[in-house]
Each structure stands twice: as C-alpha cells, then as structure tokens.
Amino acid sequence: MRSMTDSFGRPIVVVTGIGIVTSLGVGKDENWAALTAGKSGIHPITRFPTDHLNTRISGMVDFLASSGRSASALTHEMAELAGREATGQAGIGGDFGGPLFLAAPPVELGWNQRFDLYRRGSADQQGYARLLAAAHAVPGEVYEDDTQFGAVVDRLADTFGTRGLPITTSTACASGATAIQLGVEAIRRGESDRALAIGADGSATAEALIRFALLSALSTQNDPPQKASKPFSKDRDGFVLAEGSAALVLESLEAATARGATILGVMRGCGEKADDFHRTRSKPDGSPAIAAVRAALADAGMAEDEIDYVNAHGTSTPENDKMEHLSLSTVFGERIRSIPVSSNKSMIGHTLSAAGAIEAAISLMTMREGVIPPTINYDNPDPAIDLDVVPNVRRERAVASVLSNSFGFGGQNACLVMTREPV
Amino acid sequence: MRAATSHDPRMNQHDAIITGIGIVSSLGEGPEAHLSALTAPQPRPVLDTERFVPYTVHPLPEIDWGSQIAKRGDLRQMEAWQRLGTYAAGLALDDAGLKGDEALSATMDMIVAAGGGERDVAVDGDILEASLQRNDRGVLINEKLTTELRPTLFLAQLSNLLAGNISIVHKVTGSSRTFMGEEGAGVSAIETAVARIHAGQSSHLLVGAAFNTEHPDHLLGYEVGGALHRDAWAPVWSRGGMHGGGVVTGSGAAFLVIESRAHATGRGRAGYAAVGKVASGRARRGSEDLAMAIGAMIDALGGSALPVMSGASGAHSATAAEKTSLDGRGLQSVRGFSTLTGHLKEAQFPFAVALAAIAVRHGATLAPFDPAFDAPVQVQDGVLVTTVGSRRYEGAAVVSAA
Numbered sequence: 001m002r003s004m005t006d007s008f009g010r011p012i013v014v015v016t017g018i019g020i021v022t023s024l025g026v027g028k029d030e031n032w033a034a035l036t037a038g039k040s041g042i043h044p045i046t047r048f049p050t051d052h053l054n055t056r057i058s059g060m061v062d063f064l065a066s067s068g069r070s071a072s073a074l075t076h077e078m079a080e081l082a083g084r085e086a087t088g089q090a091g092i093g094g095d096f097g098g099p100l101f102l103a104a105p106p107v108e109l110g111w112n113q114r115f116d117l118y119r120r121g122s123a124d125q126q127g128y129a130r131l132l133a134a135a136h137a138v139p140g141e142v143y144e145d146d147t148q149f150g151a152v153v154d155r156l157a158d159t160f161g162t163r164g165l166p167i168t169t170s171t172a173c174a175s176g177a178t179a180i181q182l183g184v185e186a187i188r189r190g191e192s193d194r195a196l197a198i199g200a201d202g203s204a205t206a207e208a209l210i211r212f213a214l215l216s217a218l219s220t221q222n223d224p225p226q227k228a229s230k231p232f233s234k235d236r237d238g239f240v241l242a243e244g245s246a247a248l249v250l251e252s253l254e255a256a257t258a259r260g261a262t263i264l265g266v267m268r269g270c271g272e273k274a275d276d277f278h279r280t281r282s283k284p285d286g287s288p289a290i291a292a293v294r295a296a297l298a299d300a301g302m303a304e305d306e307i308d309y310v311n312a313h314g315t316s317t318p319e320n321d322k323m324e325h326l327s328l329s330t331v332f333g334e335r336i337r338s339i340p341v342s343s344n345k346s347m348i349g350h351t352l353s354a355a356g357a358i359e360a361a362i363s364l365m366t367m368r369e370g371v372i373p374p375t376i377n378y379d380n381p382d383p384a385i386d387l388d389v390v391p392n393v394r395r396e397r398a399v400a401s402v403l404s405n406s407f408g409f410g411g412q413n414a415c416l417v418m419t420r421e422p423v
Numbered sequence: 424m425r426a427a428t429s430h431d432p433r434m435n436q437h438d439a440i441i442t443g444i445g446i447v448s449s450l451g452e453g454p455e456a457h458l459s460a461l462t463a464p465q466p467r468p469v470l471d472t473e474r475f476v477p478y479t480v481h482p483l484p485e486i487d488w489g490s491q492i493a494k495r496g497d498l499r500q501m502e503a504w505q506r507l508g509t510y511a512a513g514l515a516l517d518d519a520g521l522k523g524d525e526a527l528s529a530t531m532d533m534i535v536a537a538g539g540g541e542r543d544v545a546v547d548g549d550i551l552e553a554s555l556q557r558n559d560r561g562v563l564i565n566e567k568l569t570t571e572l573r574p575t576l577f578l579a580q581l582s583n584l585l586a587g588n589i590s591i592v593h594k595v596t597g598s599s600r601t602f603m604g605e606e607g608a609g610v611s612a613i614e615t616a617v618a619r620i621h622a623g624q625s626s627h628l629l630v631g632a633a634f635n636t637e638h639p640d641h642l643l644g645y646e647v648g649g650a651l652h653r654d655a656w657a658p659v660w661s662r663g664g665m666h667g668g669g670v671v672t673g674s675g676a677a678f679l680v681i682e683s684r685a686h687a688t689g690r691g692r693a694g695y696a697a698v699g700k701v702a703s704g705r706a707r708r709g710s711e712d713l714a715m716a717i718g719a720m721i722d723a724l725g726g727s728a729l730p731v732m733s734g735a736s737g738a739h740s741a742t743a744a745e746k747t748s749l750d751g752r753g754l755q756s757v758r759g760f761s762t763l764t765g766h767l768k769e770a771q772f773p774f775a776v777a778l779a780a781i782a783v784r785h786g787a788t789l790a791p792f793d794p795a796f797d798a799p800v801q802v803q804d805g806v807l808v809t810t811v812g813s814r815r816y817e818g819a820a821v822v823s824a825a
Contacts, residue, residue, distance in 0.1 A: 149604045149605060165705045169601065182600075410587025
C-alpha cells in the first residue's frame with residue numbers, strides 16, 4: 001500500500017486542481033497551448049496613455065470585465081477565475097472547506113478614484129484635506145475595497161466557502177510561492193486536509209509601471225513587444241510588467257486518494273531564505289538564493305541529482321538572470337549544464353505576486369504532459385550564462401521533478417520542489 | 424462562525440514562549456513604559472487633536488531612530504512606517520537577547536503584518552490640483568510621476584519591505600513572510616507563528632507589525648469607509664452615537680520574539696508568557712450575529728473567566744458586538760487599550776498580545792481608565808486577548824504564565 005506520509009512522517013501534499021489566467025488567455029488549456037507553441041502574450045499598452053514613458057509594452061490582461069477598472073477588481077476577477085477552474089478540476093463543489101491563501105499585490109486607492117474624490121471635494125480645500133473631506137461625504141463602501149488589503153480575499157472566501165480567516169500574503173515577486181508554502185504547511189500541521197492557494201496580480205497601473213521604471217527594472221525594448229522579454233540573453237534589459245493568476249487545490253494524499261481525486265502532482269518541498277544585502281539587489285555571492293534552493297531540496301528530502309528540470313525565476317533583468325545562474329550552478333555544479341532550465345516569463349512577462357503560483361502550475365503541467373515550455377527570444381545567448389534554457393522551441397521530455405524559483409525585492413527567496421508521483 | 428483553534432496549551436517543549444517584546448505607542452517605548460502607563464493611578468491618553476482636524480490621533484513619542492537603525496543610509500531608505508517597524512523589531516530582538524546573534528538571527532523566521540508605506544503628499548497634491556484643469560489625466564499622471572517621484576520611495580511603500588528592512592538592519596534571514604489585511608493580518612501573523620512553533624515547523628520567530636497613522640493617506644484608508652471618529656475624543660467603548668465611525672487611530676508597533684520552550688530554555692530565557700490557543704474567524708457580518716461569533720471564539724479558547732485585553736477599535740457595530748459578547752459572559756475585567764493608544768490597525772493584535780504578556784509577567788494591577796470598565800483588574804496567570812476588526816475578521820488568544 002502507498003505511503004501517505006513523506007520521509008519525515010508528514011502528510012504528503014498533492015495538487016488536485018489547477019487554474020491559470022495570463023495575457024495568453026483564460027484557462028490552463030489555452031495557456032498550455034500557447035506556452036508550448038512559444039507564443040508571447042506581451043503587447044502594446046492600451047490601458048493608459050504611454051506619453052512620457054520609456055516602457056510602452058506589458059503582459060496586461062486586457063480582455064476581462066474588470067480590466068483597467070481597478071487593481072483590486074482585476075486581481076479579484078482573475079483570482080476567482082483561476083480558483084473556479086482549479087476547484088472545478090478537483091471536483092470540489094459547494095463549500096471548499098479548507099483555508100485560503102492568496103498572494104496579491106498591495107492595494108491603493110487608484111488615480112481614477114482619487115480624481116473622482118477630488119472633483120467632489122470643496123474648492124476651498126486642497127490636497128489630502130480635500131480628499132479626506134470628500135471621502136467622508138461619499139456614502140458607504142464605494143471606494144473601500146480599493147483601500148482594504150483584506151477585502152479581495154474576503155470576497156473569495158465567500159465565493160469558495162473556504163474555512164476560517166483567509167490570509168493574503170505579499171513577499172513581492174515570491175508571493176505566489178509563499179501562498180503555496182503556507183497551504184502546504186497548514187496541511188502538514190494537520191489543520192486541514194486541503195487548502196486553496198491562489199496567486200493573482202492585476203496591478204499593472206501607470207503608477208506601478210512608473211515605479212518599476214524609476215528603479216530601472218523594466219525592459220524598454222518596445223518594438224516588437226513580443227521580443228522584449230528575453231531571459232538569459234545577452235541583450236536582456238529588464239522585465240516586462242504583466243498580470244495573471246493561478247490557483248492550486250492542495251490536498252493531503254490521503255484525503256485525495258480517499259475521495260478518488262486525480263492527482264496532478266506532488267508539492268514535495270518548500271524552502272526560503274531572506275537576503276540582508278540590499279533592498280533590490282542580491283548578495284553578490286548568491287548565498288541567500290542558494291540557501292533557498294537547498295532548503296527546498298532538504299524539505300523535499302531530495303538530493304540535487306534528483307531534479308529533472310528547473311522552472312526559472314528568469315525575469316530577463318541583467319541582475320536576476322546572472323544571480324540565478326550563479327545560484328543554480330553553485331547548487332547543481334557541472335550538472336546544471338545538462339538540466340533544462342526555462343523561463344515562462346519569456347512569454348507571459350513578470351506577473352509579480354502571481355508569478356510563483358502561475359509558474360508552479362505550469363511546472364505541474366510540464367511534468368504531467370512531458371513537455372517543457374521553451375525560453376523564447378533566445379537569439380543572443382549570454383555567454384556568461386551557460387545553461388540549457390530550452391531555447392525557443394518546446395521540448396518533449398519526461399520530467400519527474402521540478403524546482404521552481406521565485407526571488408523578489410526585499411530579499412525574498414522562495415523555492416518549490418514538485419514531483420510527478422508520490423513516492 | 425467558524426473558529427479555527429491551534430493546539431491546546433501543554434506544558435511541553437513546543438509551547439510558544441514570548442521571550443522578547445518591542446513595543447512603541449504614544450505611551451512610550453518598551454515594556455516598562457507600557458506597564459507603568461497601564462498601572463498608573465489614572466492612565467491618560469496622549470492625543471493630538473490639531474494636526475489632522477477633525478480627526479484626533481495618538482502620535483508617536485520622540486524616538487531616537489539611530490539607536491536601533493545605526494546606518495543613516497538605511498534610515499534614508501525608509502519612511503516613518505518602516506522606520507517604526509524596524510525600530511520596534513530591534514527592541515524586541517534586544518529584549519530577547521538576540522540582537523547581533525548572527526547564528527540565531529540567520530535561522531530566525533519572520534512574519535510581518537503590513538499595510539503599505541507613505542505616499543508623497545506633495546506629488547499627489549500637485550497631480551490632484553492639476554487634474555481640475557486638464558482632461559488628459561492619464562498623460563498628467565505620467566508627466567508628473569516620471570519626473571517628480573523619488574525612485575526609491577517605491578521601496579518605502581512596498582508592503583513586504585518592512586520585513587526587507589528588518590532583514591537588512593537586524594540580519595533576521597531565516598525566512599520572511601508578510602501578511603496583508605488590516606487587523607486580520609496581525610491575527611494571522613500571530614496565529615501562524617504560534618502554530619508553527621507548536622508543530623515544530625519553527626524554533627524561533629520574530630512576528631509583529633507597525634502602523635503610522637500620522638500621514639493623511641493612512642487616514643484616508645479609514646475614511647473612505649467612514650470609519651473615523653469625528654467628535655470630541657472619548658474612550659473606545661463610549662463613542663456610540665457620536666459623530667463619525669468611532670475609530671480613533673494611533674501610531675504604534677509591536678514585535679514579539681516567540682520561541683519554543685525548548686529553544687528558550689536552551690539559551691536560558693524564561694520569557695514573559697506563553698501564547699496558548701489562538702482563535703481566528705471571519706464572521707459574515709452582513710448575515711451573521713457578530714456578538715455570537717465573538718462569543719463562540721472566546722468559548723473555544725476557554726477564556727470566560729480571565730481578564731481581557733481587548734483590541735476593540737471603536738468602530739460602532741464591531742465594538743458594540745464585542746461589548747455584548749463580553750457582557751454576556753460576565754467578563755467585566757476588560758481593558759480596551761485603544762482608549763490609550765488609538766487603533767493600531769495591523770499592529771492591533773500583536774500589541775494586545777504584548778500588553779497581555781507584560782501584564783502576566785508582572786502580575787500587574789491594571790488601573791481603570793474607562794467608565795465602561797471602571798474597576799482595577801488584577802492579572803494573575805492568564806489574559807484573554809481579543810481583536811475584532813473594525814470592518815472584518817476577528818481573533819483572540821489566551822496568554823498565560825510561561
């Protein structure tokens with residue numbers, strides 16, 4: 001009989017439902033078809049004017065009802081879509097009955113709302129005094145959800161009937177991985193047989209784009225848009241701001257087996273390590289990222305030589321890709337040159353808070369389908385980064401285990417190890 | 424109501440012991456200052472009724488930032504919220520005897536409950552004023568923000584960068600997680616920290632939050648929901664029927680070092696108190712009776728005979744529901760500390776736990792400061808801690824002798 005616990009005696013955590021939304025479309029089928037065809041979702045920005053901006057492209061999700069309405073509205077809609085797909089695939093109708101972990105961007109009252117409030121205000125007041133007076137005069141909760149960090153997840157908890165106080169997490173670009181880790185840990189603690197982990201980010205506003213641009217983080221290679229995100233290439237010049245979401249239904253193997261659910265993969269190990277070097281740059285020796293990878297492997301109870309494929313953080317910034325190569329080559333040694341390492345961000349851009357969840361979802365599909373999505377736009381390899389990046393064209397190959405990396409501003413490093421089969 | 428409770432308190436190696444406290448509020452900084460404020464014959468709030476008229480706030484005390492954030496370069500990268508949190512985290516580490524302990528800092532886990540940092544008031548004001556004269560507001564935003572925003576301000580605003588700054592300044596790097604979501608984030612941070620200790624998933628953690636209310640955008644977040652009190656100042660339980668929504672905010676922070684009993688005793692630390700059960704909930708306030716939900720949470724904790732350190736916000740319906748629930752259980756030894764500190768948003772629950780731990784350690788007699796609960800409270804070996812979110816989410820815990 002199959003063991004229901006791992007080598008540490010903890011419940012094995014599996015995935016029984018996956019949902020994805022990116023600029024490539026809604027749903028995992030549409031996304032998988034595009035990702036394995038090497039198709040890019042990066043396109044010119046139309047949501048707001050791009051006058052005065054050096055970056056005029058993004059991977060925004062422009063085709064939903066709340067696209068462009070507000071960051072929290074779009075984040076909510078994408079989270080709900082992904083959540084419905086995942087719970088639907090898992091065959092969990094009605095109340096979900098487990099905790100909810102959402103990775104989401106910090107919310108702020110958007111400019112449209114601020115303009116509207118200001119216009120309502122009194123002409124004899126200026127600045128925030130006028131906003132505050134106008135806010136007081138607006139009845140009810142017209143703008144409230146755009147200022148309350150706990151509002152989106154509250155509505156999702158209603159929608160899915162999750163249990164208890166839902167958690168919204170932000171570990172910058174590692175948030176999606178953190179949400180999954182929180183779910184895994186809750187199941188391992190025996191608090192629940194299942195957890196719903198969602199990463200969603202619909203915060204690609206003009207202000208967000210400008211903030212990242214002021215930190216020189218974004219690509220300015222606007223033409224053609226689909227060529228801008230080029231992880232591991234010599235001429236990479238920054239990431240492409242993007243939106244999306246993914247949801248995973250996490251379950252103990254025991255509970256999933258008992259109800260006859262299809263097991264889509266195993267969430268084998270999670271590792272993290274914070275960097276104390278700088279707010280946006282990694283410690284030059286890569287030690288925190290290295291420690292995060294090693295922590296994930298240790299948590300999975302696996303050795304370096306048991307990883308078949310790396311789903312890279314691969315943002316296409318000069319700094320990240322260099323440091324990620326350094327960390328991977330330190331952990332895996334010479335063997336890293338023969339491990340496929342690809343970046344989904346070459347096609348969907350950097351979905352920030354959602355990235356870790358989307359890339360975990362794609363990693364699980366990679367194992368299930370035996371097809372590795374490529375790193376596209378790999379026309380000018382960076383000779384300092386000697387990796388098999390699965391250049392430009394997908395690769396059919398059996399993959400039994402994946403390491404997925406997520407690194408973010410603020411010294412956030414989180415890694416997930418997934419396997420195809422429970423051991 | 425669905426309350427989730429963590430493990431039962433057991434006198435064992437996985438008990439969650441508070442071994443360090445870093446707190447700052449208008450009452451001062453550190454456990455001593457707060458203990459003396461709470462046990463003074465007539466505890467008095469510190470109020471600023473002028474700077475944000477018509478709102479009253481409880482302002483930060485004078486702080487010597489450099490005593491916890493040594494590098495001026497680090498200070499320059501932060502605005503008030505991050506400074507306050509990083510400062511309080513440093514106080515907690517100092518208090519736990521862990522400051523500068525490289526090995527234990529490098530393996531220390533961290534959970535921060537965070538909102539966001541401060542926006543640039545001048546830039547926002549410029550754009551808003553110009554918006555009255557222009558129709559091309561999208562272009563206006565680009566024009567102004569690309570030229571007037573200080574590039575590094577973004578990092579002072581990002582929610583997870585309070586944790587990031589704590590890593591940089593205090594070298595806490597075992598892990599770094601930030602939870603968002605007002606009072607509920609503070610509840611979840613403590614609940615998750617305690618659950619991880621109880622389950623052996625962590626041996627020592629830094630957990631907490633900070634809130635800087637002395638910025639108009641941070642008041643705006645409350646006022647779009649009509650939450651702020653707009654009348655003469657009154658104690659937290661006595662604002663029903665007055666103008667505004669009942670919430671008076673304060674600037675403050677609370678960080679705790681929580682260790683497993685094994686870890687704490689291994690390095691010879693007795694600690695302040697143990698955090699036993701933590702309960703949290705998400706009552707559907709539109710359709711459920713919040714007072715019953717709060718009551719169920721208190722009952723689940725077995726907190727019915729204990730003194731209460733209440734994080735009541737003053738928000739009318741939530742505070743009335745909590746009062747009903749406490750009254751219904753005969754709980755009359757209650758301290759609604761927001762009367763003295765103001766509402767500390769994400770920091771509310773960690774602050775409540777910190778006050779409870781200080782009171783338990785000292786067996787304090789807490790003086791009355793509120794006509795709703797006007798008898799002195801003698802704390803012995805346990806305190807029930809509550810935080811009912813002004814808008815959503817509830818939490819409670821029992822803090823008992825270590």
